Amino acid sequence: MSASTKLPVSVDGIPLGKEHIYAQEPILSGRNLVITFGRVVGLDGVNVDLYPGEVLAVIGDNGAGKSTLIKCLTGAYAPDSGEITMNGQPVTFKRPQDAREAGIETVYQQLAVIPALDIASNLFLAREERRAGPLGSVLRMLDKGGMKKRAGEAVQNLGIQTIQNMGQAVETLSGGQRQVVAVARAAAFGSKVVVLDEPTAALGVKESGMVLKMIKQLRDNGLAVILISHNMPHVWEAADRIHIQRLGGCAGVITPQSHDMGEGVAIMTGAKKLTPNDASA
Ligand SMILES: Nc1ncnc2c1ncn2[C@@H]1O[C@H](COP(=O)(O)OP(=O)(O)OP(=O)(O)O)[C@@H](O)[C@H]1O
Numbered sequence: 159m160s161a162s163t164k165l166p167v168s169v170d171g172i173p174l175g176k177e178h179i180y181a182q183e184p185i186l187s188g189r190n191l192v193i194t195f196g197r198v199v200g201l202d203g204v205n206v207d208l209y210p211g212e213v214l215a216v217i218g219d220n221g222a223g224k225s226t227l228i229k230c231l232t233g234a235y236a237p238d239s240g241e242i243t244m245n246g247q248p249v250t251f252k253r254p255q256d257a258r259e260a261g262i263e264t265v266y267q268q269l270a271v272i273p274a275l276d277i278a279s280n281l282f283l284a285r286e287e288r289r290a291g292p293l294g295s296v297l298r299m300l301d302k303g304g305m306k307k308r309a310g311e312a313v314q315n316l317g318i319q320t321i322q323n324m325g326q327a328v329e330t331l332s333g334g335q336r337q338v339v340a341v342a343r344a345a346a347f348g349s350k351v352v353v354l355d356e357p358t359a360a361l362g363v364k365e366s367g368m369v370l371k372m373i374k375q376l377r378d379n380g381l382a383v384i385l386i387s388h389n390m391p392h393v394w395e396a397a398d399r400i401h402i403q404r405l406g407g408c409a410g411v412i413t414p415q416s417h418d419m420g421e422g423v424a425i426m427t428g429a430k431k432l433t434p435n436d437a438s439a
Pocket residue numbers: 195198199200218219220221222223224225226227267403
């Protein structure tokens with residue numbers, strides 16, 4: 159285990175003016191998370207805390223362990239060792255559905271939309287609504303009209319104009335539009351935590367702007383958001399704190415106020431080491 163894994167505790171920067179957020183108990187925490195894939199170290203003992211009402215960005219080079227970290231936190235991977243807690247209580251998510259039931263919605267980097275289904279069906283995937291009365295309870299008939307209407311409302315609430323017809327098959331959407339559907343689903347159903355792995359990677363300027371706005375809205379509504387991104391301007395714009403992954407470990411946690419983008423990238427690549435003196439608090 160590298161020494162860097164011990165850093166976040168001592169150098170955690172707290173954004174100025176947001177001390178009340180960090181005085182709360184974290185909604186989601188990982189402690190000493192370790193996962194290996196054969197001889198590849200995915201995570202070497204990573205600590206992470208996520209607070210309600212914050213956007214925590216996770217940055218790092220390709221293969222640094224960003225996706226692995228959120229997969230361990232959201233039930234897609236089972237860590238070899240370490241502990242995950244929600245509101246201080248230990249939790250074990252055996253599959254993503256368990257995390258979802260606990261209020262954590264995740265958009266994984268490999269998009270989980272089903273191309274052959276329409277947008278409304280994708281939004282309600284695995285939580286389909288049935289028709290009222292015996293048609294739903296006995297015949298298990300889906301409330302397609304209701305889902306389409308609510309899907310339209312969800313997309314509209316996000317201010318998304320690129321998608322007009324909720325009955326359109328997702329396979330006919332552009333890559334960016336598919337990503338918007340996945341993000342809209344997470345935003346509509348995440349009740350405590352929303353995790354977005356590269357949500358703006360395939361998006362144009364306008365759609366990226368909307369997703370960033372939505373992320374800030376979720377945060378302002380008291381949700382906790384994890385944002386993984388390679389886009390440093392997006393990170394510095396939307397994040398309250400920035401967790402830097404490097405070679406399977408955490409190289410430190412900074413804030414957009416404590417470090418500029420250049421310094422963040424230098425820590426990410428190992429050109430600069432984060433020392434306790436760098437703490438922003
Ligand atoms: N299921 C798996 N099987 C084998 N190796 C894996 C698996 N999942 C992740 N890894 C390895 O763990 C390391 C971390 O991968 P991860 O996907 O977390 O990187 P990342 O930081 O998300 O990178 P990127 O920016 O490219 O998305 C890599 O070396 C990767 O090959």
